[in-house]
Amino acid sequence: MKISIIGTGYVGLVTGVCLSEVGHHVTCLDINPEKVDMLSKGISPIYEPGLGDLMVKNMEAGRLSFTTSHILGLKEADVVYIAVGTPQGSDGAANLSYVYQAARDIGRNITRDVVVVTKSTVPLGTNHKVKQLITANLEGNHCVQVVSNPEFLREGSAVYDAFYGDRIVIGADCPEAAAVIEEINKPFGIPVLKTSISSAEMIKYASNAFLATKISFINEIANLSEKVGADVAEVAKGMGQDARIGSQFLKAGIGYGGSCFPKDTSALVRISEELNHDFHLLRSVMEINENQKTVLVEKAVERLGSLEGKRIALLGLAFKPETDDMREAASIAVAEKLMELGAEIIAYDPVAAENAQRILPEGVLFAAQIEEAVKDADVVFILTDWKEIVEKALILSSLFMKNPIIFDGRNCYTEKEVKKYNVEYVSVGRMPVIPNREKEFEVTLAASF
Ligand SMILES: NC(=O)C1=CN([C@@H]2O[C@H](COP(=O)(O)OP(=O)(O)OC[C@H]3O[C@@H](n4cnc5c(N)ncnc54)[C@H](O)[C@@H]3O)[C@@H](O)[C@H]2O)C=CC1
Ligand SMILES: O=C(O)[C@H]1O[C@H](OP(=O)(O)OP(=O)(O)OC[C@H]2O[C@@H](n3ccc(=O)[nH]c3=O)[C@H](O)[C@@H]2O)[C@H](O)[C@@H](O)[C@@H]1O
Structure with a gap:
């Protein structure tokens, strides 16, 4: 059984790699030539733990390939997954143009009966429209069944989630098509829930x-x-x-x-x-959620008064650890607000800095190392709880800052941990920790280096 996947983003690439890992032959298709070029060289365009190695392994085994050609990518497919983006449109609804284009592409290029699997997150009724569009664009007399198979992976643990997910939802009107998708997923050993298409979408x-x-x-x-x-x-x-x-x-x-x-x-x-x-x-x-993104800034203003000219280190920029994805990251709202208030920002993220540079407001400075960001900072904000940041932020602030103060948006430390250091610590939903500057602290510059 030959599988093609349209879209090699987080979902399409992880799905393609993991399906090839369990023995299927998979062709991944994307309209972005730079992405396909990187992928064909064995380089993952996204940071996702474990993905790169698994990808190369299956390419070398001859089970996984990449193309930009819809003709080549679809002509031998028995099963086609749609994993293109469904971003938010200007009216707040999902923009389905990529899904519908993928449906037209399928209709024009398949050469046999296929089961089409929608992995993209799509509103109720979309799968019926997908089937209509494919059928309307068919060039031969092929039978097409559409199955809704929503994805539940989390970025940062996507490969793990593919193998150890809680359930696989298969929404179909046609039991034979559902059985094909159940069979493909059997090697994962994850419980399958079969539903109607509408229920799966919901x-x-x-x-x-x-x-x-x-x-x-x-x-x-x-x-x-x-x-x-x-x-x-x-x-x-x-x-x-x-x-x-x-x-x-x-x-x-x-x-x-x-x-x-x-x-x-x-x-x-x-x-x-x-x-x-x-x-x-x-x-x-x-x-x-909108209000919550800037609670730290409000706390900083409340505590310090004006932030004008203050040098603020933003530690962690990605929307969560273990990913380079900056989409809707709280760091964007925080940086915008701080710039508005006249603060000078030096930002650090172990992985997402390159993506962040394209997204954060102009004027934000970037540090290559966490030490560089904290050194000379008046205030530290923790926005993403990367392991490195949790391990270093407290100690570096206590060592390098004149009057160390951390606003922690991820509640990385307990009160007991903070109290070992000469650091003022403001977090979310807990009382601030104010150091007793008279006291000897466990961590001193001399003791640490
Ligand atoms: N990112 C995530 O963690 C999860 C995403 N989802 C859903 O999965 C879908 C995909 O999301 P992501 O992978 O994050 O998207 P993405 O934006 O990372 O990737 C989409 C890919 O599709 C390609 N593409 C668009 N139109 C195409 C076409 N006609 N032919 C071939 N390739 C085409 C784009 O070039 C891009 O590489 C969305 O509906 C999303 O809501 C679901 C669960 C998890
Ligand atoms: O549809 C999707 O794309 C995916 O969305 C989420 O996955 P993801 O966005 O990758 O990451 P999460 O771990 O869910 O975190 C999302 C956001 O919530 C925040 N979060 C998470 C958990 C928590 O207790 N508190 C909290 O603030 C994280 O910091 C992050 O900003 C879901 O967890 C996945 O099941 C789903 O497939």
């Missing part, structure tokens, strides 16, 4: 919206905890121990970012509006 949006809701909920609890002197980390732990609630996605911070939660919540609100339903809860989730 499962994807509902899952992301629910996770986003958990985050905004805990962020509101964090904001409240600060007012009453509670510690949101303890609150989340206590809540999470209730199996009905679960401990995941209860980490308070500066809100969710990334390529999916923001756009998928917005798309679901638009889908609801089109159905004359006001999804009030989800609108609030989005609003809370």
Whole structure:
């Protein structure tokens, strides 16, 4: 069985590599020639742990190849995955133009009966439209079945998620087509849930919206905890121990970012509006998230007064650790706000700096090393909890800053850890830690180097 994948972004590439790893023959197709050129040389265009090695291994085994040609990429395919982007349009709804173009491309180029699998996150009814578009563009008399197979991987652990996901959802109107996709996925050994196409489409949006809701909920609890002197980390732990609630996605911070939660919540609100339903809860989730992105800046203004001319080190720029993805990263909103307030920004990210340079406002300086960012800074902001940043930010601030002060948007440290250092520490949903400058601290310059 020959598999083709249209789109080699995070989802298409990970899917292609992992399907080839379990023994399938996969051709990945992308319209971006630079990407395909890199991929054909065995270089992954994205930072995703474990992906590059697995990709090269399967290319060398002759199971994985890349092309920009729809003719070559589709002519021998029995199964075609659509994994192109569905970015947020200017009206908040998902922009389906790439999906529809992929459908036309499939119709024009397939040479046999195929099962088309939609991996892209698409609103209700899209799969029916995809089938119509393919059929309308067919050049031969081929039978086409469409299956909705939403993707649940997380960036930064995408390869792991492909092999150890909680479920594989297969939405189909045709049981034979569903069986083909179930068979392809058998080697992963992940439980399969078969549904209608509409339910599969809804499962994807509902899952992301629910996770986003958990985050905004805990962020509101964090904001409240600060007012009453509670510690949101303890609150989340206590809540999470209730199996009905679960401990995941209860980490308070500066809100969710990334390529999916923001756009998928917005798309679901638009889908609801089109159905004359006001999804009030989800609108609030989005609003809370917008406000949450800049709570650290507000705290800094409250504590320090004017930020004009202050040198602020932004540690971590990607929307989460272990990725170079800057889409909707909180660092963008924070940097814009700080620039507006006249601060001077020196930014550091171990992996996402190159992408960040294209996105963050002009005038932001970039440090090649974390030490360079912290040295001479008046204030440190932690925006992404990369392991390196968690390991070094506290100690470097205590060593290099005149009056060390950290605003931590990811709650990286406990009060006990902070108290070993001569650092003022402001986090989210917890009381600030103010050092007693009279006291001898465990970490001193001499002791550390
Ligand atoms: N990024 C993620 O973690 C996840 C994304 N998703 C969904 O998967 C879909 C894809 O997302 P990403 O992989 O992040 O997108 P992406 O933007 O990283 O990649 C999309 C790729 O499709 C290519 N493309 C566009 N039109 C094409 C065409 N007609 N023929 C061939 N290639 C074409 C683009 O050049 C690009 O390389 C979206 O719907 C997204 O919501 C779902 C789960 C996780
Ligand atoms: O549809 C998608 O694209 C994907 O979206 C998310 O995956 P991802 O965006 O890669 O990353 P997450 O780990 O979910 O984090 C998203 C954002 O929420 C934030 N977050 C996460 C968890 C938490 O407790 N608190 C919190 O603020 C993260 O810092 C990050 O900014 C989902 O977790 C995936 O299941 C889904 O497939």
